[in-house]
Amino acid sequence: MSTLPLPRADDTIVAIATAPGRGAIAVVRMSGPDATRIAERVIADFSAIALRVAHLASIRHPTGDTLLDHALVTRFQGPRSYTGEDVVEVSVHGGAVVPALVLSALISAGARQALPGEFTRRAVANGRMDLLQAEAVADLVDARSRMAHRVAIGQLDGGLSHRTAELRDAILNLEALIAYDIDFPEEDQSLVDRARVANGVTRAIDALDDLLATGDAGEMLHHGALVVIGGAPNAGKSSLFNALIGRQRAIVTNIPGTTRDAIEMLVEIRGWPVRLVDTAGLRESTDIVERLGIEISERYLADADVVLLCAESLDELVVLSRRADDLTSAPHLVLQTKSDLPRPSRQLEAKEYVPVSALTGDGLDDLTEKISSLLSERFGAAVGEAPLLTRERHRQAVTAARMELLAFREAWANNDPPSSVASIHLREAAHHLAELIGSVDVEDILGRVFSTFCVGK
Numbered sequence: 001m002s003t004l005p006l007p008r009a010d011d012t013i014v015a016i017a018t019a020p021g022r023g024a025i026a027v028v029r030m031s032g033p034d035a036t037r038i039a040e041r042v043i044a045d046f047s048a049i050a051l052r053v054a055h056l057a058s059i060r061h062p063t064g065d066t067l068l069d070h071a072l073v074t075r076f077q078g079p080r081s082y083t084g085e086d087v088v089e090v091s092v093h094g095g096a097v098v099p100a101l102v103l104s105a106l107i108s109a110g111a112r113q114a115l116p117g118e119f120t121r122r123a124v125a126n127g128r129m130d131l132l133q134a135e136a137v138a139d140l141v142d143a144r145s146r147m148a149h150r151v152a153i154g155q156l157d158g159g160l161s162h163r164t165a166e167l168r169d170a171i172l173n174l175e176a177l178i179a180y181d182i183d184f185p186e187e188d189q190s191l192v193d194r195a196r197v198a199n200g201v202t203r204a205i206d207a208l209d210d211l212l213a214t215g216d217a218g219e220m221l222h223h224g225a226l227v228v229i230g231g232a233p234n235a236g237k238s239s240l241f242n243a244l245i246g247r248q249r250a251i252v253t254n255i256p257g258t259t260r261d262a263i264e265m266l267v268e269i270r271g272w273p274v275r276l277v278d279t280a281g282l283r284e285s286t287d288i289v290e291r292l293g294i295e296i297s298e299r300y301l302a303d304a305d306v307v308l309l310c311a312e313s314l315d316e317l318v319v320l321s322r323r324a325d326d327l328t329s330a331p332h333l334v335l336q337t338k339s340d341l342p343r344p345s346r347q348l349e350a351k352e353y354v355p356v357s358a359l360t361g362d363g364l365d366d367l368t369e370k371i372s373s374l375l376s377e378r379f380g381a382a383v384g385e386a387p388l389l390t391r392e393r394h395r396q397a398v399t400a401a402r403m404e405l406l407a408f409r410e411a412w413a414n415n416d417p418p419s420s421v422a423s424i425h426l427r428e429a430a431h432h433l434a435e436l437i438g439s440v441d442v443e444d445i446l447g448r449v450f451s452t453f454c455v456g457k
Contacts, residue, residue, distance in 0.1 A: 009125065012038055013114035014106045016099045023094035028102050030111055031119055035086040039075070041109040042102075043090070049075055059090065059102055062109040068101045069093055083119050084126025124438055131438025132161045132394075139222075139390060144266060145273035148221045151388065160387035160394075161437055167207055168433040171405070174200050175426040178419050194412070201409045204429075208402040214388030215395050217379040220305075222390065224266050224275035225375050228300045228330075231310030231320055233280075236337035239358035240310060241278035244269070244368075262296050270372040277304075298327050306374045307332035308367075317353065331374050335367070397436040404429035 012032025018025070030038065040046045044058040054072045061068060072091040081087040092098050107113060120134045129137075136155030143149040155161075174197055229237045245265050263278045279297035301307055301324065309324055309332045311317045317334055324332050334353040354370060356363035389395055408425035 008112075009122070011112045012110065013118055013122075014103060014111035015114035015119070016103055017089075017119075018094075018099075020096070021094075022096075025091050026094045026099035028090040028092060028099060028106065029114075029119065030088045030090075030106055031081070031083040031085045031114075031122060032111070033085065034110055035088050036075075038106060038109045038111050039073075039088045042105050043073055043088075046073070046075075049073055051075055051077055054091070059092065059105065061101075061105045068105060069098050071102070079126065079128070082128065083122040084128045085122060129156075130158075130161050132164070132436065133158060134438070135391060142222075144224075145221075145268045146271045148273055151218075151221055151390065154387065155390070160389075163211070163387045164433050164436050167204055167401075168430050168437075170200065170204055171401075171426050171430045171433070174204075175423050175430070178423045178426075198409065198412060201405055201412070201426075205402060205405050205409070208398050208405070211387075211389055211398050212395065212402070214386070218388050218390035218394070220379055221273060224273040225305045225379070226275050226277065226300070226303055227269075227306045227308065227371060228277045228279060228297075228304040229308045229310060230279050230297060230301050230324065231308075231335075231337075232312070232316045235310040235312055235316070236358055237310050238263075238278050240308070240335070240337060240356065241265075241276065243358040243361065243364060244276055262300055269368050272372060272375050274371075274375075301328040301330075304328055304330040305378055306330055306371055308335055308371075309333065310335045310337045312336065312338055331377075333367070333370055333374070394436060397432045401429040401432040404432065 010033060012030065012034040014028065014030040017027045017029040036046070041062040042059060043049075044060065046057070049055040049057065052074065054074050056070060057073045059068045059071050060066060069092045071093075074089045074091075076082070076087040076089075078085040078087070090102060092102050103113075117134075117138075120129075120137055123129050124131055124134050133156050136152050139152035140149065140156060143152050177197065229241055231237055241263065245267050262280070265276050267274050267276050269276075277300050279300055280294050307324060307328055307330050309317070309320050311320055311334075317336070321332075321334065336353045336355045338357060338359075354363060354367050356367055358364075389398065404425045408422055408429070411422035411425065412419075
């Protein structure tokens, strides 16, 4: 993965911190040692503006004195700012032209265009937050469900940071205990309780295992849980898809086989981020295009977290249930679609299926509740108040720390190599957890993390 060039920490940086496009306001953010001097060249009476209080001021270009806008200006003095440096935020009128002109004026006055994530990177460098909290900022911006928002807020509040720091401290305490014993060889008897060390390492390994178990849930929050609508042709799958997303997205006709490809939308179902997929009907077909669509359906079913199996009749449901068992290990809900229509005399027991009508909306609340329950069984233990790993970087660091602890535990149990050598594994485990928090200076890690941020964050 490519990384950004190492930025100069003594530059004063500036960027538009709001999304581009037409809007009421846009925010231009500037941070750095020369923020005050540059602002004085562009913002009228800047020196008279009180700290942390929005003030209406005229914005002019530093050359030519051209009036650019009347804006609300807020100044912050380091270290009590987002970046820990002197910061100036200018709320100008929105749109394409005004923010760009104000940005250009500040650059002409001496600021440099910020790189993606550079403001948050400076916040980390200046101790305003650690690396896990910085990643939570990006997760908060990218959150597309209430659950993703809740987890990101918990990370930003330091949940995972505190847990990681606690584990690191416990490992360092074990290393210190062994070091103390090594430093006093004249004692007749070892001062280290070997069982205490062994139990402490096992507890740390168990805690890391608990963190690793949250990785699937963390990935789900980024990408969404995969919920696939499968079933017979013309069984109302596309109508159900449209009803669940709240708009007409899939084509609906009375002709079987209308859906030839998978259609995917990210929606929120009872707080869960869900990748909802409408697929081609499962049946034997000699039509080449339809056959390709069925193969795509089968691949989605194989990867699904939850399958919604749709059919109108008992015979169809029995056949589809057997086929679904062969195609996927995911739990599936059996849906009797078009429940508003008269039913044949031969039906399933009520407990065996969920009746739904995309036309009237009957059964949709019950369906979303059941989907939520299945996702809770799959991810719910992890997506709660406890911190969880949300990125591959987290998994790699925790896995590396765990491997070092396993190596130490084996060496400690066999006393081979001796304690002075085996304790190196403890130090390495603590180092990997320090990398996770960002308390060690690893520029390659920082570059990879902040290259994914938007400019202005």
